[in-house]
Amino acid sequence: MVLTGGDPFERPDLPELVAHGTSRGLSMALSPSVTPRLTREVLVELHDAGAKAVSLSLDGASAATHDAFRGVDGVFDDTMVAARMVREVGYRLQINTTVTRDTVHELPGILKTVLELGTTLWSVFFLVPTGRGKLLNALTAGEEEEVLHWLHDVSDLVAIKTTEAPHYRRIALQRAGVEDLDTAFPVGPLRASLREATDQVLTGDEPRRRMPRAPIDVNSGRGFAFVDHVGLVYPSGFLPVSVGSVHEQSFPEIYREAQLLQELRTPDIFGGRCGRCEFRTVCGGSRSHAFAVTGDPLAEDPSCGYEPATG
Numbered sequence: 480m481v482l483t484g485g486d487p488f489e490r491p492d493l494p495e496l497v498a499h500g501t502s503r504g505l506s507m508a509l510s511p512s513v514t515p516r517l518t519r520e521v522l523v524e525l526h527d528a529g530a531k532a533v534s535l536s537l538d539g540a541s542a543a544t545h546d547a548f549r550g551v552d553g554v555f556d557d558t559m560v561a562a563r564m565v566r567e568v569g570y571r572l573q574i575n576t577t578v579t580r581d582t583v584h585e586l587p588g589i590l591k592t593v594l595e596l597g598t599t600l601w602s603v604f605f606l607v608p609t610g611r612g613k614l615l616n617a618l619t620a621g622e623e624e625e626v627l628h629w630l631h632d633v634s635d636l637v638a639i640k641t642t643e644a645p646h647y648r649r650i651a652l653q654r655a656g657v658e659d660l661d662t663a664f665p666v667g668p669l670r671a672s673l674r675e676a677t678d679q680v681l682t683g684d685e686p687r688r689r690m691p692r693a694p695i696d697v698n699s700g701r702g703f704a705f706v707d708h709v710g711l712v713y714p715s716g717f718l719p720v721s722v723g724s725v726h727e728q729s730f731p732e733i734y735r736e737a738q739l740l741q742e743l744r745t746p747d748i749f750g751g752r753c754g755r756c757e758f759r760t761v762c763g764g765s766r767s768h769a770f771a772v773t774g775d776p777l778a779e780d781p782s783c784g785y786e787p788a789t790g
């Protein structure tokens with residue numbers, strides 16, 4: 480369970496919430512903003528209450544790009560201090576990165592920082608054209624495909640999770656067992672430049688390689704749901720269609736019975752390519768992207784360029 484915001488550190492009862500969740504057997508994680516409220520004392524208190532993981536945002540490889548993206552001077556340096564504190568106190572550290580066309584070339588530099596910080600999980604978020612995302616510059620489906628292949632190329636360096644790009648699971652499956660990946664999946668200009676930049680930033684000590692972690696099999700309403708600050712439940716934080724309120728029904732009841740959540744767990748009824756794709760049960764597409772672009776959460780995901788073999 481991730482307590483997010485806004486900034487969850489604004490809640491004076493946060494330690495109580497963490498202790499309660501822990502006592503109910505939940506693995507509690509926190510997603511704070513980097514502000515003066517994020518202190519070592521509070522981190523220690525929340526860790527003592529049972530919190531296990533903290534996620535911080537890093538959207539640029541340098542102070543100039545991250546501060547510009549966040550619109551706050553100095554937040555890159557403060558994030559570096561906070562990330563080290565999080566590790567020292569004993570949390571697992573997750574770094575969240577939003578990819579836009581303007582910042583995509585920062586990814587290799589961000590990867591370097593992710594590795595230096597001892598990050599447990601790098602969560603790469605593919606922009607949904609909703610809310611603030613409308614103002615930012617999302618990648619095309621072809622560019623997104625290239626970035627997902629690059630992420631898989633480096634997934635033996637750090638565990639990687641994609642948010643709102645479940646077709647990363649399709650890519651992992653397509654690549655499994657393929658010996659000559661570059662022939663099977665020709666390297667386009669974006670992936671070539673990401674590779675070159677990766678080779679440049681990861682000079683020196685050869686980074687420790689590990690078995691790539693299998694991409695997590697969750698999607699909107701399927702293994703995941705979002706509860707907002709007034710108790711409304713959504714399939715995800717980026718799919719603004721409420722399916723109930725925890726003030727009126729229990730969360731498990733909403734999760735099991737809400738019609739939209741049931742539909743989101745039935746990929747055979749999805750529209751277009753997603754509905755006939757051979758990867759629909761493991762991928763299913765970004766339902767938030769489908770909704771943001773078409774107004775229908777069950778429509779084809781326009782951020783994926785894959786043409787199903789069964790089509």
Ligand code: SF4
Binds near residue numbers: 784
């Ligand atoms: S077409 Fe849809 S289900 Fe198939 S890989 Fe792309 S997003 Fe996933």
